[in-house]
Structure formats: structure tokens, C-alpha cells
Amino acid sequence: MTHSNKHTMLKNLPGIDHLLGVAMQNPDFSDIPRSVIVDSLRNTLEKRRKNILNDIETDISDKAILDKALVLADETIKPRLVNVINATGVVLHTNLGRALLCEDALKNIREVSQSFSNLEMNIKTGKRGIRYEAIDELICELTGAQSAIAVNNNAGAVLLALNTIAKKRQVVVSRGELVEIGGSFRVPDVMSKSGCILKEIGTTNRTHLKDYETAVCDETGLFLKVHASNYTIEGFTASVNLNNLVKLGRDKNIPVMEDLGSGTLIDFSKYGLPFEPTIADSVNSGADIVTFSGDKLLGGPQAGIIVGKKESIDKIKANPLTRALRIDKMTLAALESTLKLYRDEKKAVKKIPTLRMLTIPFKEICKKADLLLKIIQKEIGILADTDLADMDSRPGGGSFPQLNLATRCITIKPHNMSVSKLEAKMRMSTPAIIGRIENNKYILDPRTIQEGQDMIISSTLSRILQKK
Numbered sequence: 001m002t003h004s005n006k007h008t009m010l011k012n013l014p015g016i017d018h019l020l021g022v023a024m025q026n027p028d029f030s031d032i033p034r035s036v037i038v039d040s041l042r043n044t045l046e047k048r049r050k051n052i053l054n055d056i057e058t059d060i061s062d063k064a065i066l067d068k069a070l071v072l073a074d075e076t077i078k079p080r081l082v083n084v085i086n087a088t089g090v091v092l093h094t095n096l097g098r099a100l101l102c103e104d105a106l107k108n109i110r111e112v113s114q115s116f117s118n119l120e121m122n123i124k125t126g127k128r129g130i131r132y133e134a135i136d137e138l139i140c141e142l143t144g145a146q147s148a149i150a151v152n153n154n155a156g157a158v159l160l161a162l163n164t165i166a167k168k169r170q171v172v173v174s175r176g177e178l179v180e181i182g183g184s185f186r187v188p189d190v191m192s193k194s195g196c197i198l199k200e201i202g203t204t205n206r207t208h209l210k211d212y213e214t215a216v217c218d219e220t221g222l223f224l225k226v227h228a229s230n231y232t233i234e235g236f237t238a239s240v241n242l243n244n245l246v247k248l249g250r251d252k253n254i255p256v257m258e259d260l261g262s263g264t265l266i267d268f269s270k271y272g273l274p275f276e277p278t279i280a281d282s283v284n285s286g287a288d289i290v291t292f293s294g295d296k297l298l299g300g301p302q303a304g305i306i307v308g309k310k311e312s313i314d315k316i317k318a319n320p321l322t323r324a325l326r327i328d329k330m331t332l333a334a335l336e337s338t339l340k341l342y343r344d345e346k347k348a349v350k351k352i353p354t355l356r357m358l359t360i361p362f363k364e365i366c367k368k369a370d371l372l373l374k375i376i377q378k379e380i381g382i383l384a385d386t387d388l389a390d391m392d393s394r395p396g397g398g399s400f401p402q403l404n405l406a407t408r409c410i411t412i413k414p415h416n417m418s419v420s421k422l423e424a425k426m427r428m429s430t431p432a433i434i435g436r437i438e439n440n441k442y443i444l445d446p447r448t449i450q451e452g453q454d455m456i457i458s459s460t461l462s463r464i465l466q467k468k
């Protein structure tokens with residue numbers, strides 16, 4: 001482009017006021033805040049100006065600029081947190097929001113947060129009440145604990161318990177239990193943030209009761225056991241069970257705490273899964289404090305629950321840090337509704353999505369797989385090779401490490417595009433569909449696909465494969 005041509009084009013570039021005026025008349029822009037429209041127009045104009053200066057061909061008509069600005073504006077106002085379809089088979093997928101709430105919890109959140117509530121008022125006396133009360137009794141009923149408190153999350157629960165019980169004192173932990181879970185929760189770091197001094201004992205694979213015993217000194221404030229949530233130590237191993245540690249604690253007058261990570265209220269071995277000690281088992285062993293998550297195996301909202309001896313829980317309740325970690329009313333509402341279901345285990349397993357997905361019988365999964373395969377084949381016909389394959393799904397979320405759950409997946413091998421391209425396109429569609437690739441095939445695991453999502457999956461597949 002000659003210099004004078006460039007000059008003319010720059011001069012002809014429409015002005016922002018003019019474009020804004022046109023946009024305001026255009027119904028496509030009617031739901032977009034004015035400030036967003038201005039920004040999008042400005043960005044579009046700037047880009048076009050640069051194109052002209054760099055001799056890149058560019059359309060400077062009002063329509064072209066407005067079209068582009070609309071795309072940018074839509075991108076800006078679109079919500080960032082959106083629902084996705086989890087076809088990975090990982091039930092507690094930390095990156096996909098962990099536990100799904102049950103209907104009762106959703107209903108209660110709405111009821112409690114849409115109107116005023118008795119969050120901190122005792123209705124009978126009309127006096128100030130305690131936020132946690134509603135739920136403490138229920139947690140005690142379900143776990144057999146003397147007392148309980150729920151806070152923001154389990155990382156917070158651990159921090160709070162350590163800070164309350166053993167600040168400036170030594171906390172004895174086996175080297176085999178110095179866990180790191182995803183999202184940068186590391187036991188040694190939480191320990192130092194809580195003001196405690198970590199006293200490592202034993203070795204990675206073997207720790208004995210005498211290791212705890214010889215570690216005891218005037219500075220010892222707590223024995224801590226941490227559940228190995230996301231790994232297993234196999235082979236030549238030894239660890240001390242909670243009962244024995246509690247006995248030693250009694251002898252030495254040292255409190256004992258267990259961080260269960262993903263605690264469970266039900267015995268999963270009844271449903272063909274491996275046995276995991278329940279929260280009640282830990283409480284029964286006599287531990288002073290037991291902590292666990294609300295949104296792992298419990299299948300509730302994000303929360304951290306602390307149960308144990310009344311004396312210890314009272315101290316925790318009085319710690320000013322508790323205020324900073326306090327649970328929000330929506331969470332409290334969801335937690336109460338979820339926990340209530342556990343009074344009737346059958347109901348809990350049926351109504352709490354996490355439990356349902358973990359305990360769904362293989363036969364049921366096969367039925368779901370058959371159905372989904374049929375719908376997909378009908379939609380995409382000859383555009384891909386489709387089949388069923390017996391594979392494994394994983395519980396995830398730091399529960400049942402290494403456990404594989406038998407599942408039956410749909411496998412898809414497109415004829416006209418690569419498997420990785422299909423995976424990416426599914427992920428980038430609305431709603432995003434998250435599958436995985438194995439053996440150069442695109443895999444959909446019905447275990448975590450929710451009711452009503454089959455049609456969305458099949459029509460998205462069809463749209464993607466037909467467009468290429």
C-alpha cells in the first residue's frame with residue numbers, strides 16, 4: 001500500500017462515537033453493558049489501525065467492525081464458570097468441581113438463602129444463637145462423636161485444629177504420612193502455617209509405635225495421623241493403627257488427631273468396594289480430633305468437618321481463627337440436607353450423586369453404555385468407528401487410591417479427523433464435554449454422565465464430525 005493509500009484508509013476508519021451510536025441501535029448488542037461495547041469497539045479499531053500500518057488487508061466497514069466487536073463483547077460477558085459434562089469416569093474430579101450436590105441440598109440452599117434464616121438466632125428464646133448448632137448435633141448423631149464443628153474446607157479444618165491444639169509445640173507425624181494432595185496442600189506446609197513444629201518419625205515405608213514413643217518430649221503437643229489419600233505404600237510396610245496410637249496418647253497424656261481427608265459415613269465394602277474405615281470407626285477408637293472433607297466421599301458441599309472430644313472441639317470453637325474459616329450459610333444448608341440423608345443409608349446411596357456413581361452396579365453401567373452407543377451411532381452413523389470397551393473408572397478426589405472400578409465405555413475413532421482434535425473440539429463446545437483418549441480412541445465413560453446428557457453428547461459429536 002502506498003503511503004497516501006494508508007493515510008486515506010486511516011482517515012476513513014470510522015470513529016468510536018459513530019460506531020457506538022450504530023451499536024446502540026443494534027438489538028444484538030442490547031444485553032451488553034455499554035462499557036463492554038466501548039472496550040470491544042476500541043480493541044477492534046486498534047487492531048484494524050495496526051493492520052493498515054502493517055499492510056495487512058483489513059475491512060474497515062461499519063459492519064465488519066461491529067461484527068468483530070460483537071464477538072469480542074460476547075466473549076467478555078460470557079460466564080467463566082460453566083457446567084461441563086464429565087465423561088471421564090472420575091467420580092470426584094477435583095478439576096471438575098468434585099462432588100455434585102443432591103437435590104435436597106440444592107433445594108435447601110435456595111430456601112435458606114432466598115429469604116432470611118435463623119442462621120444465628122435461637123428461635124425458641126429469640127436470643128442470639130450459634131451458627132454451627134443446627135449441624136453439630138446431626139454430625140454427632142451420625143459419627144458418634146461428642147462434639148463437632150464445620151468450617152470452610154478440610155485444609156482449614158486441619159490448620160485450625162493444629163493451631164488450636166498444638167501451637168508452638170511438636171506434632172509427631174510418620175514420614176509415610178507427609179502427604180501432598182493436589183492444590184498445594186502439603187502436611188509440612190500446613191504444619192508451619194499453623195504455628196506447629198513438625199516432628200517426623202519412622203521411615204517412608206515403616207513406622208512403629210516405638211517411633212512415636214521415643215519422639216515424645218516436653219515439647220510434644222500432638223500425635224497426628226494423616227490418611228494417605230492419593231497414594232499407597234506397598235511391600236515391606238508397617239504403620240501404627242489409630243487404636244494403638246490413642247492408647248499411647250493416653251499413657252503419655254498427648255492428644256491424638258487423625259486427618260481422614262475423604263471421610264466416609266458408610267461402609268463401602270457392602271457395595272463391592274474395598275473396606276475403608278468409617279468416620280465412626282476413627283471416633284470410636286478414641287481419637288481426640290478427626291477431620292474430613294464435605295465434598296469428597298461424603299458427597300456434600302465444600303466444607304471441612306471436625307469431630308471429636310468435647311474438650312478439644314470447645315477449644316477449637318473458641319479460637320479466633322475459626323471466625324476466619326467459618327462456613328457460609330449456603331454451605332451449611334447444603335451440608336445439613338446431605339447429612340440428613342445418611343440417617344437412611346439406602347436413601348443416601350440413591351440420592352447423593354457421588355455415592356450413586358461409586359456404587360452403581362456394573363450391569364447398570366452396561367445398560368447406560370448400550371443406550372448411549374445406540375444414540376451415538378444413530379447420530380454419527382458412518383463418520384466414525386464406534387464400539388464398547390470394558391475399562392476402569394476411578395473414584396478420584398483422594399479417595400480409594402489405586403482402586404479401579406469396572407466400567408464399560410464408548411470408544412470413538414473418527415474417520416475424518418484425529419482423535420486428539422475430536423477430544424479438543426468436544427472440550428471446547430458448549431457445554432464442554434470432557435472425555436479422554438486411550439489407545440488412540442476417544443473414550444466416554446457412562447459412570448459420570450448424568451441423566452439427560454446422552455442427547456447433548458451425541459448431537460455435539462454429530463455437529464463436530466460433520467463439520468470436520
Ligand SMILES: *Cc1c(COP(=O)(O)O)cnc(C)c1O
Nearest residue numbers: 153154155227229261262293398
Ligand atoms: C483432601 C484432603 C485434604 C484437604 O481437604 P479439602 O476439603 O480439599 O480442603 C486434607 N487432608 C487430606 C488427607 C486430604 O485427602
